[in-house]
Amino acid sequence: MSRSFDAIIIGAGQAGPSLAGRLTAADMTVALVERHFFGGTCVNTGCMPTKTLVASARVAHQARRAADYGVMLNGDVNIDFPRVMARAHGVTNTSRGNIERWLGGMEHLTVLRGHARFESSNTLRVNDDVITAPRIFLNVGGRARVPDDMPGVGDISYLTNTSILQLDALPRHLAVIGGSYIGLEYAQMFRRFGSKVTVVERQSRLIAREDEDVSETILGILEAEGITVRTNAECIAFAPHTEGVTVKVDCTSDDKEIVASHVLLAIGRRPNTDDLGLEHAGIKTDEHGYIVVDDMLATNVPGIWAMGDCNGRGAFTHTAYNDFEIIAANLLDGAQRRVSSRIPGYALFTDPPLGRVGMTDTQARASGKPLLVSKRPMTRVGRAVERGETQGFMKVVADAQTQRILGAAILGVSGDEAIHGILDLMNAEQPFDTLKWAVPIHPTVSELLPTLVGDLKPM
Numbered sequence: 001m002s003r004s005f006d007a008i009i010i011g012a013g014q015a016g017p018s019l020a021g022r023l024t025a026a027d028m029t030v031a032l033v034e035r036h037f038f039g040g041t042c043v044n045t046g047c048m049p050t051k052t053l054v055a056s057a058r059v060a061h062q063a064r065r066a067a068d069y070g071v072m073l074n075g076d077v078n079i080d081f082p083r084v085m086a087r088a089h090g091v092t093n094t095s096r097g098n099i100e101r102w103l104g105g106m107e108h109l110t111v112l113r114g115h116a117r118f119e120s121s122n123t124l125r126v127n128d129d130v131i132t133a134p135r136i137f138l139n140v141g142g143r144a145r146v147p148d149d150m151p152g153v154g155d156i157s158y159l160t161n162t163s164i165l166q167l168d169a170l171p172r173h174l175a176v177i178g179g180s181y182i183g184l185e186y187a188q189m190f191r192r193f194g195s196k197v198t199v200v201e202r203q204s205r206l207i208a209r210e211d212e213d214v215s216e217t218i219l220g221i222l223e224a225e226g227i228t229v230r231t232n233a234e235c236i237a238f239a240p241h242t243e244g245v246t247v248k249v250d251c252t253s254d255d256k257e258i259v260a261s262h263v264l265l266a267i268g269r270r271p272n273t274d275d276l277g278l279e280h281a282g283i284k285t286d287e288h289g290y291i292v293v294d295d296m297l298a299t300n301v302p303g304i305w306a307m308g309d310c311n312g313r314g315a316f317t318h319t320a321y322n323d324f325e326i327i328a329a330n331l332l333d334g335a336q337r338r339v340s341s342r343i344p345g346y347a348l349f350t351d352p353p354l355g356r357v358g359m360t361d362t363q364a365r366a367s368g369k370p371l372l373v374s375k376r377p378m379t380r381v382g383r384a385v386e387r388g389e390t391q392g393f394m395k396v397v398a399d400a401q402t403q404r405i406l407g408a409a410i411l412g413v414s415g416d417e418a419i420h421g422i423l424d425l426m427n428a429e430q431p432f433d434t435l436k437w438a439v440p441i442h443p444t445v446s447e448l449l450p451t452l453v454g455d456l457k458p459m
């Protein structure tokens with residue numbers, strides 16, 4: 001059947017449904033196409049299930065430490081893994097159901113289930129439906145990257161962020177390939193559930209986009225919990241083994257290999273653009289398959305925009321959602337919002353978490369600006385001491401000339417929340433002195449932010 005709409009949205013991830021809400025409220029007829037689960041990666045195989053599992057893992061960890069707090073538990077701490085997983089699935093299912101109900105009740109919206117593929121620049125096919133519109137919005141997201149050049153990967157069964165959620169028993173030994181967001185969050189949670197865990201990272205340090213002091217401190221935190229970390233793993237190769245999988249991590253020596261019961265591939269993502277028929281619409285992609293967009297998220301083809309992970313301009317739920325906000329504001333509110341004005345903020349949800357905003361110290365140094373820096377260990381943060389969680393530090397780097405904060409990291413308890421004090425200041429484009437007369441609440445981690453900026457010294 002052929003149908004025409006005012007707009008078509010492909011993908012019900014973090015941007016599509018909200019855009020559908022705004023466009024239909026503006027009286028446009030909209031088709032929203034989703035081939036799999038509503039809510040996309042974050043709700044189904046990303047943020048929501050992982051953060052739910054991180055919460056269970058933290059409870060297990062705290063229970064093991066209970067005596068440190070004078071709380072005596074009678075007996076061992078045991079993990080009911082199916083129950084842990086059921087809790088994560090429950091959170092996902094509730095959220096997915098809410099999105100489905102919301103979209104189901106949206107006036108002027110037609111929801112089509114199936115895979116969408118371009119036939120021309122204004123026409124797509126979804127199963128037997130041929131749909132056309134003058135405005136098309138791509139929110140197709142991404143999926144785990146599987147390295148076909150990694151020897152033996154085709155001979156073993158491996159897990160990705162999707163299939164790991166189908167496990168019904170705890171892995172005996174989980175080898176995590178890739179020591180960044182997905183790898184480290186899963187490594188720590190499975191260790192806390194009771195698995196032996198080895199992280200295998202090709203680079204010389206974990207989460208190598210961050211400063212060295214961040215990588216080193218995270219390494220210390222994970223090793224203290226019994227996780228083995230193998231960096232500089234230049235020759236990763238797999239082979240089937242009677243007990244699971246042999247993972248070779250070193251090129252030069254035969255004994256540099258481990259035998260794992262399970263392997264999780266966490267070495268990055270690839271955009272879902274390879275089977276979208278982009279060539280039929282003439283839409284440009286870069287060498288990694290990301291859709292090329294301008295500062296207002298328009299593709300090279302008039303009337304087609306790309307938002308979220310598939311445009312390569314962000315890789316987080318909040319950046320995908322912000323893409324929706326930018327497009328909606330520009331199209332419907334007469335605004336001129338641009339991606340380049342977005343200040344990058346994100347968190348790594350290990351425990352303690354890493355809250356980050358803006359430049360790393362390394363990036364700040366490379367900028368050539370005159371710099372001020374300040375750093376404080378969490379051992380000197382009252383809240384952390386009281387909670388018995390003093391690992392990590394908070395630090396900030398600022399431009400000495402403009403008095404503006406360039407970047408900050410809070411690796412420590414509540415770092416994912418406290419970082420927003422800095423993020424908000426940067427968004428408000430205020431000098432760091434603005435914090436000086438703030439009266440933060442005691443006892444919090446955030447209360448140390450004025451002290452931190454008060455201690456800024458030339459780098």
Ligand SMILES: Cc1cc2nc3c(=O)[nH]c(=O)nc-3n(C[C@H](O)[C@H](O)[C@H](O)COP(=O)(O)OP(=O)(O)OC[C@H]3O[C@@H](n4cnc5c(N)ncnc54)[C@H](O)[C@@H]3O)c2cc1C
Pocket residue numbers: 010011012013014015016033034035036037038039040041042043045046047048050051114115116117139140141142161182272275276307308309310314315316317318319320349
């Ligand atoms: C394990 C993990 C943990 C994460 N944790 C966090 C976190 O804590 N915080 C954070 O900010 N980010 C996190 N992320 C990243 C976050 O999930 C993504 O950045 C976010 O989901 C991207 O949203 P999106 O809308 O761009 O795409 P997606 O959510 O991937 O949605 C794309 C949708 O498009 C559909 N689709 C694709 N192609 C087609 C087609 N041709 N036809 C029809 N439908 C199609 C897909 O089925 C999917 O539903 C995590 C990711 C992973 C993998």
Ligand SMILES: NC(=O)c1ccc[n+]([C@@H]2O[C@H](COP(=O)([O-])OP(=O)(O)OC[C@H]3O[C@@H](n4cnc5c(N)ncnc54)[C@H](O)[C@@H]3O)[C@@H](O)[C@H]2O)c1
Pocket residue numbers: 147150177178179180181182183185200201202203206207208233236266267268269315316346347348349
């Ligand atoms: N807390 C969060 O916000 C969160 C959590 C999970 C995922 N995510 C998103 O998901 C995306 C994907 O996360 P990710 O951790 O898979 O990717 P990533 O790109 O962040 O990290 C991949 C890691 O794998 C390593 N690597 C790459 N190729 C390798 C190889 N051949 N062998 C060994 N190591 C290799 C890299 O050096 C890097 O450390 C991220 O971009 C992130 O935005 C976010």
